[in-house]
Amino acid sequence: MKFAELPLPPLVQxxxxxxxxxxxxxxxxxxxxxxxxxxxxxxxxxxxxxxxAAFLIALFTRLLSQERSGTPQNPRALILAPTRELVVQIEKDAQTLGKHTGFTIQAIYGGVDYMKQRDALKAGADVVIGTPGRLIDYLKQKVYSLREVEALVIDEADRMFDMGFIADLRYILRKLPNYDKRQNMLFSATLNTRVMELAYEFMNMPEKVSVTPEQMTAERVEQVLYHVSRKEKFPLLLGLLRKEGMARTMVFVNTKREAEFLQDRLRANDFPCRVISGDVEQRKRLKILEDFKDGTLPIMIATDVASRGLHIDGVSHVINYDLPQDCEDYVHRIGRTARAGAEGKAISLADEDGAFYLEAIEDYIKQKIPTEWAEDEMFVHDYKRSKPRPHPEPKHPKKGGRGEKPRSGEKPRSSGKRRPAEGEKPAAAEQAAAPAPSTEGGQPAENGEAAAKKKRRRRPRKKPAADAPQG
Structure with a gap:
């Protein structure tokens, strides 16, 4: 079917x-x-x-076919997504597809421009795209209202459950008009029981549409698996990067710590790369994505925060430096390449830990990942080792407190006690604190008061002797 065959408004076409x-x-x-x-x-x-594109085209068509009945300040359509990157991607596609519709489109997500987004939302937007957290924040401040929403879209609903957003999602959905007074669309990679329960609770008898091919992964992705020990993973990665000539590569790891370690080692060996993870500031994450998209950054190391929703043209290779613990994440990771009919290659490295996840992944994708054995010349053993990251210095107590080190060139602070001048007797308190004079036997003499203050020692109880045998 062609888009020209659909009954779409000219502005959308x-x-x-x-x-x-x-x-x-x-x-x-x-x-x-x-x-x-x-x-x-x-x-x-x-x-x-x-x-x-499917839900954006349907959403714009509905808004154009109906006149606004509410106030201009409140949104007419709401699109919910689990991650900031996905919100940014949806907004970009919406601005392109809805360029001629005249609708105001506003993205709402955490990490950047709190007051700027707040003012834009308060001024009014036709379509709001956002993550649940910040949307609820503005909603509780009564910056906007959801009582006039005509269309709702929930994208990546299964991911909402995985990321713990279901409570926030239900809070937002209860603020909307009744389900029969709006159009609802839900799209997800999997429609499991939890997702369908949500659909039947907040949607008006939804029509279930499933496009699940026999092959779970994209057809044009060439998959390769290498069994390698943990110590040989980085030497093999360097060999693959030099051999394959990867122009735009995404390397996936399971933890932020491993990502930073890998970044330091690749940079030390003249491979420019950056890390994108959930802990990276949002402005930096967007800048890294822009550099990666325009080709300035050839390698991007990422955790699973970048495995969904990112459409980046020209990704030639995806490398699973760590095999994912969730079998669904494997499909989403390698789906970053071979997009829109292009071809790509997905390389996975299975070490001693990753081998445990391999069986579940192959069962989920319903196919065996082709295995290749790395030759000795593929390993790079003469690589440069990165310098260890400095440990954060321990926080010192407050200034003037106990244990604070004096600054360079500064005299240590005195304890507040004045030393007696030569020939001067010490104060009475110091005399009381001074040790008693020694006796001839070398032991300190004890007066009555000192003996009374001395701690009493408990004598150990003697065990009762056993009864003597009768003779």
Whole structure:
């Protein structure tokens, strides 16, 4: 099916044409006719299949077909997403597809521009795209109201459960108009029992649409697995980077600590790279993503915060330096390459720990990952070792407190006691604190008062002697 065959407004068709879309993907072909007719849709499809464009086209069509009935300050449509990166990506696609619709689109997410986003939301926006946390923050401040929302979209609903957002999600959904007074769309990579319970609770008899191919992973991704020991992982990674000539590569690890360690070692061996994780400041994360997209940064090391929702053209290789503990994350990770019909390669390194996750991953994707054995010449053993990161200095007590070290060139502070001048007798308190004079036997003499203050020692109790045997 082509987009030109769908009953879309000219303003939406114009945005689709400028984007370059002509043919519908399977999920778009199944969900768009239902959504355009006004029905609620719960769609399931793998990553990178055009779910975002599907709900944006349906949402813009609905808003254009109805006149605004409420106040201009409150949003007409709400799109909920689990991560900041996904919110930014959806907003970018919305600005492109809805370029000619005249709708005001505002992204709301944590980490940046608190007052700027607050003022923009208060001024009014037709479409609001956000993460649950900050949306609830502004909602409790009564910056905006959700009572006039005409369309709701929940993206990556299964991820909402995984990240613990379900309580926040339910709080927001209860602030919306009744489910029969708005159109609801839910899209996710998996429609498990928890997600469908949410759909039946807050949606109006949703039509379930599933596009699940026999092969869970993208068809154009070439998958390779290397069994390697933990000590040989980095030498093999260097060999692969030099051999493959990877122009734009994403390296996935399981922990932030491993990501920073890998970044230091790659930089020491002249491989420019940056780390993106949940702890990185939002401004830095966006700057890293922009540098990676425009080719300034060839290698990006990431935790699973970047495994979903990011559409980056031209990612040639994805490397699982650590195999994911969740089998679904494997599909999302390698889905960062071979997007929009392109080809890509996914390389996984299975060490002693990662081998335990391999069976579950292969069961989930319903195929064996092709295994290759690394030759000796692929390992780089003469690499430069990175300098260890400095440990944070321990915090000293407050100035003037006990244990504080004097600064350089500064005399240590006195305890406040004055030394008696030569020939001067010490004060009475110091005399009382002074030790008693020694006796001839070398032991300190005890007066009556000192003996009374002396701690009493308990004598150990003697065990009763056993009864003597009778003779």
């Amino acid at each position: 114009k945005g689709i044409e400028e984007t370059g879309f002509t043919d519908c993907t399977p999920i778009q072909e199944k969900s768009l006719p239902l959504a355009l007719s006004g029905k609620d849709v719960a769609g399931q499809a793998q990553t990178g299949t055009g779910k975002t």
